[in-house]
Amino acid sequence: MGTLDARIALALMAKAELVFGQPGVVLSFPVASSSYTASQLNFFPDAPTAESARQALAGLFDFSAFANAIPDGRIWQTLGDRPALPQVYRRVLEGAEVAALPENQQDLEQLQAARALLLQSAPDGTLVDTPTYAAYKECRDAWLLASQQYNAAKASGELGDPAARQAWEAAEPDLRAVRDRAATAWDLEGHRAEVDDALAKISMLNQKTPSTTWGEWDMRSRSGIGTVTGLAGAPFWPTYISPANACDSGWQLMRLNSSEVQALQASAPEQLKARLGSGGAALNVDELDFEYTSAKLHRPWFDAGVFPARFWRPRAATPIALSSGAEPYAGECPLYASGVVFFRRIRATVQGETGDVAARLGALGDKLDMGFLTLNRQRLQVVSAQTEALSPASVRMVAGSLGGGALAARLRSSAGSVRADIQVTNGPPGPGSARQRFATNAILNKRLVLRKTPQSPPIIPPRVPPPQPGKTVLETSPDDIFVLALICSVVPASPNPDPGLKWLG
Numbered sequence: 001m002g003t004l005d006a007r008i009a010l011a012l013m014a015k016a017e018l019v020f021g022q023p024g025v026v027l028s029f030p031v032a033s034s035s036y037t038a039s040q041l042n043f044f045p046d047a048p049t050a051e052s053a054r055q056a057l058a059g060l061f062d063f064s065a066f067a068n069a070i071p072d073g074r075i076w077q078t079l080g081d082r083p084a085l086p087q088v089y090r091r092v093l094e095g096a097e098v099a100a101l102p103e104n105q106q107d108l109e110q111l112q113a114a115r116a117l118l119l120q121s122a123p124d125g126t127l128v129d130t131p132t133y134a135a136y137k138e139c140r141d142a143w144l145l146a147s148q149q150y151n152a153a154k155a156s157g158e159l160g161d162p163a164a165r166q167a168w169e170a171a172e173p174d175l176r177a178v179r180d181r182a183a184t185a186w187d188l189e190g191h192r193a194e195v196d197d198a199l200a201k202i203s204m205l206n207q208k209t210p211s212t213t214w215g216e217w218d219m220r221s222r223s224g225i226g227t228v229t230g231l232a233g234a235p236f237w238p239t240y241i242s243p244a245n246a247c248d249s250g251w252q253l254m255r256l257n258s259s260e261v262q263a264l265q266a267s268a269p270e271q272l273k274a275r276l277g278s279g280g281a282a283l284n285v286d287e288l289d290f291e292y293t294s295a296k297l298h299r300p301w302f303d304a305g306v307f308p309a310r311f312w313r314p315r316a317a318t319p320i321a322l323s324s325g326a327e328p329y330a331g332e333c334p335l336y337a338s339g340v341v342f343f344r345r346i347r348a349t350v351q352g353e354t355g356d357v358a359a360r361l362g363a364l365g366d367k368l369d370m371g372f373l374t375l376n377r378q379r380l381q382v383v384s385a386q387t388e389a390l391s392p393a394s395v396r397m398v399a400g401s402l403g404g405g406a407l408a409a410r411l412r413s414s415a416g417s418v419r420a421d422i423q424v425t426n427g428p429p430g431p432g433s434a435r436q437r438f439a440t441n442a443i444l445n446k447r448l449v450l451r452k453t454p455q456s457p458p459i460i461p462p463r464v465p466p467p468q469p470g471k472t473v474l475e476t477s478p479d480d481i482f483v484l485a486l487i488c489s490v491v492p493a494s495p496n497p498d499p500g501l502k503w504l505g
Contacts, residue, residue, distance in 0.1 A: 008285045008348070011256055011264035013074075016485050018267075019151045019254075020294065020341055027485040028071035028335060035480040036063070041247045043240060054231060060238055061230045067239040067297055071335045071488055073328070085302070086221075086237035088322070088333045092306060093218045095318035099311040099501040103209045111205040111212075114198040127300070132191050139190030141243060141296070143182040145250055148294065150175045152254050159263035203305060210311035217303050226301025239299050239337075246295035247342060247481060254343075255289040283360060286471065287349040292484060294341045304489065307333070313497035325493035339487030346375075346476045357472040358382050375476065383473040 016027055040059040045052040068085045083091075118133040129137065153175055157168020186192050206213040220226055227235035241247070256264070306312075307322055314320045323331040350357055361382070476482075 007261055007265060008256065008288055010268050011261040012288065013485075014264040014268035015152070015155055015254070015256065015260075016341065018155045019148050020339075020485065020487060024490060025338070026074065026335060026488045026490055027341075028073065028337070028488045029075050029485050030066075030071075030483060031075060031077050035482050037479050038247050038481060041241060041481065042245070044244055057228075057231055060228070060240075061236055063241075064236060064239040066483070067337050067340065067486070068237065069337075070333050071337070071486060083332065085299075085333065085336050088320075089302060089306065090221060091318070091320060092312075092314075092322070093214070093221065095315055095320065096214075096312040096495075097315055097503045098214045099210045099498070099503055101208070101210050101311065101501065103212060107205055107208045108212060111202065111209055114201040114205065117198045118195065118202075133195060136186075136190045136192065136195040137242065137296075139182070139186040139192070143179070143186045144294065145252075146175075146179040146182040149252055150179045152252065155264075156255065156260060159260045160257060161259040164257070164260070206305055206309065207311060210309075213305075213309075214312065217306055220303075221301040237299070237301050239297050241340070242296040242298040246293055250293045251291040251344070252293065253289065254292055255287065257287045261285075283348075283357065283474075284351045285348045286351060288347070290343045290346045292341060292343040294339060294487070296339050297337055304336075304338075307491045307494045308496070310496055310498040311501060313495055313503065320495070322494040323491035325491070329490075331491070331494075333491055335488040335490060337486040338489040341484040341487065342481050343484040344476070344481045345478055346482075348474045349471050350474060351470065352472055353470060354382060354472045357474070361474075381475045381477070383475055 013027070013029055016029075020027060036059075039055065041063065043056050043060045043063075045056055048056070065084070070082055070085055070088065072082070116130075118130060119127045120130045122128050153168055153171055157165050157172075160168075221237070223235050226237060228238045230236050321331045323329070323334040325334075329335060352360070361380070
């Protein structure tokens with residue numbers, strides 16, 4: 001396996017920390033994560049057929065297995081024997097003692113009222129977001145995207161060369177205005193104060209109603225209720241992308257040049273430096289650009305309030321140490337993925353003429369190591385100065401730019417839900433057999449309310465200049481979507497039972 005350039009991987013991770021980092025979360029970079037296509041990440045086809053439903057279910061199974069793995073640090077191997085989040089979660093629910101705390105009827109009523117603002121029952125009994133909560137999430141996502149766009153441009157301007165700083169100073173007022181409009185929309189159209197108040201009440205009242213709360217958490221995540229049946233007939237706990245069409249819209253352009261790479265290396269976390277800061281490179285990169293987007297992860301069966309709750313403790317027969325609460329992370333679940341950053345159309349400008357670069361690629365084997373991502377060499381395209389200058393396909397259409405077109409479309413859109421009925425049949429009846437439904441699980445045979453971000457008109461970013469003499473461009477296949485990072489919530493020290501409580505046993 002050949003190494004592309006460890007400096008680039010280190011700089012890219014450091015910039016991701018600047019763009020997506022926030023209090024209470026850690027970015028975790030999966031080593032050698034697989035690539036996906038947009039269709040594999042579309043778990044709810046708009047016009048489902050038997051085949052598209054099968055593909056959607058297969059895609060959901062694969063992505064859920066990846067997203068439910070438990071990272072153990074800022075860089076982690078996706079393979080291993082560690083229990084996944086569903087198994088750890090169910091072990092806590094099944095093996096804990098819950099505090100024997102009398103529950104007040106008034107508290108239960110207030111808890112029900114707060115939950116009613118956020119969730120409602122669909123005709124089949126499935127809990128779905130209310131219009132108020134759907135609007136909150138949509139406006140929150142628009143604000144997050146605007147903030148990430150602002151942070152990315154700011155990092156490039158402050159760490160780049162004089163031309164990058166000048167571009168940042170010119171763009172900053174517009175980017176700040178887009179971010180501020182998104183924040184205002186979240187406050188007003190997204191009912192932010194109302195929803196935040198309900199979420200705070202639920203968190204507080206959960207602590208006062210442990211038996212009821214624990215029973216609901218347990219019921220929601222049981223096999224057959226919180227699970228989906230896979231193509232092989234076995235149940236699994238699904239993890240969805242929110243919004244559901246995150247990989248169809250909202251893509252932004254990010255670039256790293258040599259000046260920025262040098263500055264970012266110095267600011268990278270020490271753990272990343274120790275892992276990626278040394279070693280040679282088969283190909284030296286002068287500039288890297290790619291498109292990125294992010295999404296929340298939604299698990300209908302999971303409630304993050306379980307881990308920090310102080311009204312439970314593990315039984316003596318089933319001890320469990322979940323989290324140390326701080327770095328170095330230790331325990332069975334120190335982190336869990338609550339969001340994901342995707343990137344695609346990776347374009348690396350490397351040193352060397354096209355023929356020389358192609359020859360070196362040929363000698364590297366089938367895999368090219370980016371330090372945290374392994375690329376299939378056969379999926380890379382070598383672009384020379386001549387082909388780049390003649391190819392109109394190099395001008396790519398990206399949803400989003402410094403002008404904030406994608407964001408403006410999100411803010412103008414009304415916050416609503418799209419109802420999807422994914423019921424499909426397994427084709428016409430065969431001889432001697434009755435017509436069979438392929439849909440036998442929650443994702444395919446129940447009416448679901450999906451929150452989808454409206455499509456925005458694509459806009460063309462500034463054209464990337466053709467390679468200069470002595471430079472060659474490597475591009476990934478436009479169909480490949482990679483996971484840049486998991487946005488992980490940090491589990492506080494857990495279990496941490498309140499010593500003043502009495503226990504049911």
